[in-house]
Amino acid sequence: xxxxxxxxxxxxxxxxxAILGCFLxxxxxxxxxxxxxHAVLPGIVIAYxxxxxxxxxxxxxxxxxSGMVVTYLIQFFHQKVKLQQDASIGISYxxxxxxxxxxxxxxxxxxxxxxxxVLYGEIAYVPLDNLxxxxxxxxPRQVWILGTTLIIISTSVIVAYRKLVLxxxxxxxxxxxxxxxxxxxxYLMAGVSxxxxxxxxxxxxxxxxxxxxxxxxxAFLLTKDFKKMLYLAVGFGISASILGYYTAVWLxxxxxxxxxxxxxxxxxxxxxxxxFLKKARISETLENKALTEV
Amino acid sequence: xxxFTEILSFFTFSEPNVKVVFWGSxxxxxxxxxxGTFTLLRKRxxxxxxxxHAVLPGIALAFxxxxxxxxxxxxxxxxxxxxISTYLVDYITKHSKIKNDTAIALILSVFFGVGVLLLTHxxxxxxxxxxxxxxxxxxxxxxxxxSDVWLFSIVGTIIVILIVIFFRGLSLLSFDxxxxxxxGFPNELLKLVLSITTVTTVAMGxxxxxxxxxxxxxxxxxxxxxxxxxxxxxxxxxxxxISGASGVLGSAISYTYNGMxxxxxxxxxxxxxxxxxxFIGSKNGLLKKHLQRNKNNTKILRENTIKLFFNxxxxxxxxxxxxxxxxxxxxxxxxxxxxxxxxxxDKLITxxxxxxxxxxxxxxxxxxxxxKHRLWELYISRFMHLxxxxxxxxxxxxxxxxxxxIERELEKELDFPTKDPHDSDIPY
Numbered sequence: 013x014x015x016x017x018x019x020x021x022x023x024x025x026x027x028x029x030a031i032l033g034c035f036l037x038x039x040x041x042x043x044x045x046x047x048x049x050h051a052v053l054p055g056i057v058i059a060y061x062x063x064x065x066x067x068x069x070x071x072x073x074x075x076x077x078s079g080m081v082v083t084y085l086i087q088f089f090h091q092k093v094k095l096q097q098d099a100s101i102g103i104s105y106x107x108x109x110x111x112x113x114x115x116x117x118x119x120x121x122x123x124x125x126x127x128x129x130v131l132y133g134e135i136a137y138v139p140l141d142n143l144x145x146x147x148x149x150x151x152p153r154q155v156w157i158l159g160t161t162l163i164i165i166s167t168s169v170i171v172a173y174r175k176l177v178l179x180x181x182x183x184x185x186x187x188x189x190x191x192x193x194x195x196x197x198x199y200l201m202a203g204v205s206x207x208x209x210x211x212x213x214x215x216x217x218x219x220x221x222x223x224x225x226x227x228x229x230x231a232f233l234l235t236k237d238f239k240k241m242l243y244l245a246v247g248f249g250i251s252a253s254i255l256g257y258y259t260a261v262w263l264x265x266x267x268x269x270x271x272x273x274x275x276x277x278x279x280x281x282x283x284x285x286x287x288f289l290k291k292a293r294i295s296e297t298l299e300n301k302a303l304t305e306v
Numbered sequence: 307x308x309x310f311t312e313i314l315s316f317f318t319f320s321e322p323n324v325k326v327v328f329w330g331s332x333x334x335x336x337x338x339x340x341x342g343t344f345t346l347l348r349k350r351x352x353x354x355x356x357x358x359h360a361v362l363p364g365i366a367l368a369f370x371x372x373x374x375x376x377x378x379x380x381x382x383x384x385x386x387x388x389x390i391s392t393y394l395v396d397y398i399t400k401h402s403k404i405k406n407d408t409a410i411a412l413i414l415s416v417f418f419g420v421g422v423l424l425l426t427h428x429x430x431x432x433x434x435x436x437x438x439x440x441x442x443x444x445x446x447x448x449x450x451x452x453s454d455v456w457l458f459s460i461v462g463t464i465i466v467i468l469i470v471i472f473f474r475g476l477s478l479l480s481f482d483x484x485x486x487x488x489x490g491f492p493n494e495l496l497k498l499v500l501s502i503t504t505v506t507t508v509a510m511g512x513x514x515x516x517x518x519x520x521x522x523x524x525x526x527x528x529x530x531x532x533x534x535x536x537x538x539x540x541x542x543x544x545x546x547x548i549s550g551a552s553g554v555l556g557s558a559i560s561y562t563y564n565g566m567x568x569x570x571x572x573x574x575x576x577x578x579x580x581x582x583x584x585f586i587g588s589k590n591g592l593l594k595k596h597l598q599r600n601k602n603n604t605k606i607l608r609e610n611t612i613k614l615f616f617n618x619x620x621x622x623x624x625x626x627x628x629x630x631x632x633x634x635x636x637x638x639x640x641x642x643x644x645x646x647x648x649x650x651x652d653k654l655i656t657x658x659x660x661x662x663x664x665x666x667x668x669x670x671x672x673x674x675x676x677x678k679h680r681l682w683e684l685y686i687s688r689f690m691h692l693x694x695x696x697x698x699x700x701x702x703x704x705x706x707x708x709x710x711x712i713e714r715e716l717e718k719e720l721d722f723p724t725k726d727p728h729d730s731d732i733p734y
Contacts, residue, residue, distance in 0.1 A: 037404075042411035043352060089529075094590045098351040099529045106522035107577035110570035113444060117566050132422045218359070218518065219422070222415035229408050265427035272419020279412060286402060 017139040017152050019257050022271055024158035025211045026223055026249030028165050032203055033228030034242050035169075038180050039197075042225045043098075044086075047105035048201065049208040049220050051082035053112025056212065061119050075209040082108055083201070109217070132268045133216035154214060161210045165203050172199065177238060215268040223249065226275035230282045248278050317558065327557050330450040333458045334514045335523060335553025335572065337465055339545040341507045342524035343531065343538070344469075344500055347480035351525045352410050353392055357508045358520030359414045360391030362421025364509070365442050366428060377454050377513070380442075381461070384509035391417050392501055418517070445516030445569035458510055465503045472499050477538045514553065515569035522573040523549060530580045533587025552576035604648065606706050609675050610637070611645030612654055615664045616672040621733050625663045673733040679705040680726035680733075681716045687727040688720065694727035 036045050052075040059074030082104050089100035143153040150156070169176065179186040179196040187193055204224075211220050231244035256271030263270065317328075345354050361384035368383025369375065391413050398409040441449055469476065475496045478486040487493045504524070511520050527549035531541040556572030585592045614634050617624045626634075628646075635642050646662065649655045654668035664672065682701040686692050708716070717723075726732055 037408040037411075040405050040407050042405075042407045046355075046411050046414070089584065093533070093584045093587075093592060095529055095532070095584075096346075096349055096351075098349060099346055099525050102351050102355060102521055102525035103529055103577060103580055106519055106526070106573050107580075110519055110522070110573035110577070113567060113570040114574065117563075117570075132419075132426075218415060218418050221411050222419050225408055225411040226416065229404055229412050232404065232408075233402060260423070263423065263427045264430040265423040266425075269419045269422030269424075269426060272416055273423050276412075276416030276420065279416070283398065283402060 014139045015257065017155060018135055018267065019254055021135060021138045021152070021155055021158060021214050022253035022257065022267070023250045024155065024162050025207075025215055025220075026227065026253045026271075027246050028158070028162045028207050029211065029220065029223035030227040030231075030245035030249040031165060031169055031242060032200070032207060033224040033226075034231065034238070034245050035176060035180055035200055036204065037225060037228045037232060038238075039200075041200075042221075043101055044201070045204050045208075045224050046221050047082055047086065047101050048079050048205055049217050049224075050105040051108040052078050052205065052209055052212070053217060054078050054108055054115055055081075056209065057112050057115040057119065061115070072206070072209055075212075076205060078108060079201075079205040132219050132266050133212070133214045135214040135267045138214055157210050158214070161207060165207060168199070168203060172196070176200065181238075215271075219268045219272050222272035222275050226272070226279055227252065230275075230279045233279075233282045233286050248275070252278060324561065326450050326452055326455055327561060328554060330455045330458060331514050331553035331557040331568070331572070332550050333455070333462050334511045335527075336546045336550040337462045338507050338511050338520075338523040339527040339547075339549025340469060340542055341465065341500075341503050342526075342528040342549070343542045343545045344476055344480050345504055345524055346528035346532070347538070348483075348500075352407075352521070353395065354504065354508065354524035355521035356391050356395055356410050356414045356417075357388040357505055358512060358517050358524075359421075360417035361385075361388045361509050361512055361520075362442065362517050363387050363417055363424055364421075365512075366421055366424035369428060370424065377457055381457070381506070381509045384512065385505050387417065388505040388508055389501065392505065421517075441516070441567075442512050443516050443518060444567035445512065445514050445519070445572075450513060454513065461506060461510060465506060468499055468503055472496060476500060480538070514557070515572050516567065519569040519573045522576065523553075526573070526576045526580050527552070530576070530583040530587075533583035533589055533591055536589060548579050549576065552579060602706075607641065607645045608648045608652070609671075609706055611635075611642065611649055612668060612672045613675050613679075615655065615662070615668060616676045616733075617664075617669075618730065621673060622669060623664050625661055627660055627662070631662065675705055677733050678708045678713055680730065681713065681720065681723075682708065683728070684720055684723055684726050684732075685716055697727060 033042075033045075036042050055074035055076070055078030056071055057074075059070040063070040085104035085107070086097075086100045089095040089103060090097050095103075138152050138154045141153050143150045143156055175186075175191055175196055176199070178189070179191060179193045183193045186196075208217070208220055211223070215223060227245040227248035228241070230248050231241040234244060235241050252271050252274040256274040257267055259274060260267040260270035342351075342354065345351055364383035364385065364387030365380050366383075367387070368379045371383075372379040395406070395409045395413050398404050398413070399406045404412075475486070475491050476499070478491060479493060479496045479500070483493065486496075508520050508524070511523055515523055527545040528541070530548050531544035534544055535541050552572055552575040556575045557568050559575070560566040560568040560571045583591065586594070588594055614631055615624045615626070631646075632639065632642055637645070646655070646657075649668065650657060652667075653665060654671055655662050655664050657663075679701045682704050683694075683697040686700060687694055687697050724732055
């Protein structure tokens with residue numbers, strides 16, 4: 013049963029992040045996702061410290077606040093003082109992440125968080141923290157939280173699908189139609205922040221990037237159709253969760269780390285396959301050419 | 307108070323270990339400041355981020371193979387996987403439709419994931435000498451020893467020598483890659499030198515600040531320096547100084563509080579330097595910009611006010627009371643008062659019994675600004691074929707930035723005209 017709950021948790025995280033990841037990488041915003049996922053840390057720690065609990069609501073507020081701070085900092089460095097964008101992202105999120113780690117060390121007695129957990133989560137502990145409704149066993153708390161998030165994210169994406177796709181692929185046309193590109197960007201960022209925060213306990217700040225970018229990138233290699241890409245990405249995410257779990261058990265290592273490793277392998281296989289296809293296509297055209305010349 | 311005595315005890319080297327920490331973090335941070343200057347200028351700051359995450363599997367593998375924490379093995383392992391990661395990012399971007407930022411995010415997190423998997427695997431394997439290996443994640447300068455410092459100084463010296471030898475080529479590569487290629491610089495070799503030095507620096511630096519925050523040491527000091535200078539040599543020197551100082555301060559703070567990781571403190575200190583530089587820096591600094599804007603606004607206000615005193619018929623002295631001049635102007639009352647005070651303090655007008663009278667200086671000044679305005683109107687109506695009723699607004703803005711040199715050019719170009727497009731005289 014423990015296996016089942018862990019795999020379910022990982023799959024929920026993977027599905028939510030895969031959907032968002034597809035939009036992020038098409039918008040060339042993968043690194044903004046990286047920045048947000050690191051930068052929510054100080055907000056989460058302060059919320060833990062103040063509320064003395066793992067209650068989700070204060071933590072969401074804390075994370076949203078520091079997410080806003082990092083967005084503002086990036087904008088400040090990039091637009092107000094004209095620093096190049098990569099450096100603006102780099103300065104802002106490392107600063108906030110460092111503050112977060114320092115806060116964890118300062119509050120170490122009072123906060124039920126440790127530094128390692130921040131980086132790669134504690135998915136193995138998920139089945140230990142159970143929820144009961146009216147005295148009945150209702151499964152791990154984390155599964156409920158992640159399930160709700162998945163529902164929220166997928167409904168928001170389905171409801172706004174056309175506008176999101178339009179602002180992603182043709183922002184100029186979208187603004188000409190009167191659709192605010194900036195508004196939908198914030199809509200997406202809000203989704204990313206929410207997902208990062210709720211996935212934080214199970215997969216940590218760094219590995220959530222693997223979940224966000226990996227399955228989407230692999231799917232992007234294999235198809236040109238965005239809808240197909242979404243389904244493929246979700247499929248890759250879930251299969252990586254299952255394979256990753258058993259790899260971790262086999263190697264006695266971190267589950268989130270193993271899932272990230274499998275995500276990397278999936279990408280590598282897809283990449284090599286595409287290279288072979290390309291080579292085959294090139295040699296085929298060369299053969300055809302040779303034949304026609306003869 | 308205790309804090310200060312502790313800090314003092316750090317800087318007086320009262321414990322032998324402190325000396326190691328001091329020199330270790332100084333050397334590591336200074337070198338990353340130097341190398342970071344080039345990665346920042348090449349707009350490849352986030353590559354540093356990739357490398358620093360990607361050294362983790364290298365460290366873990368080196369430990370699995372060597373079964374001990376020999377710093378040299380660990381640096382070699384870290385260098386190898388770090389280098390592979392940059393190679394992969396470039397390869398993926400070049401050979402598929404995956405964009406650069408996606409490749410960066412993917413490689414960074416997957417390598418880190420592999421590193422975490424291996425590291426947790428080692429921890430569960432029960433090898434006693436593995437303890438402290440996880441300190442690579444956040445860095446603990448206090449765990450360094452003298453032989454580490456020697457290793458850092460030797461490798462650091464090699465990096466510095468490499469950079470000095472290839473300095474000209476590296477600077478050109480950083481500023482203009484295509485130009486460097488076209489005049490026959492060996493770009494591929496230079497890129498290799500830069501990537502080797504970057505990877506080695508990161509591989510060493512993670513011992514002090516850890517893999518997660520190492521990228522800050524490459525990005526932030528150089529970005530700080532960029533707020534002060536545009537020249538590469540002063541920029542590199544400044545970056546080295548800022549980085550070295552942050553390294554020492556950060557490790558002093560983390561040494562003072564027990565159990566504090568070093569990396570985050572160094573990063574916080576260097577980020578504070580960045581914020582300060584962004585506010586008061588002489589290039590693009592916020593304060594500088596603010597002052598410049600104020601100066602411009604004052605100049606514009608002064609010129610707009612004196613223009614009100616222009617006498618079109620006699621070109622001589624004019625007298626107005628405040629209400630007259632206020633009716634003539636389109637300014638707010640307070641703004642106009644401010645403008646008049648400016649003119650008074652510059653002795654362009656005199657005030658007696660609430661009557662403002664232009665001085666000779668003021669007459670000339672008013673003539674000059676009207677002349678510039680009308681010359682410009684004539685210029686754009688003649689050369690850009692704009693209708694006379696369309697040229698006023700443009701001239702209203704540009705009259706404040708026309709220098710005497712441009713004015714002479716305009717006069718020559720227009721052959722010393724006497725009438726503007728609205729048929730008014732151009733005052734000389």
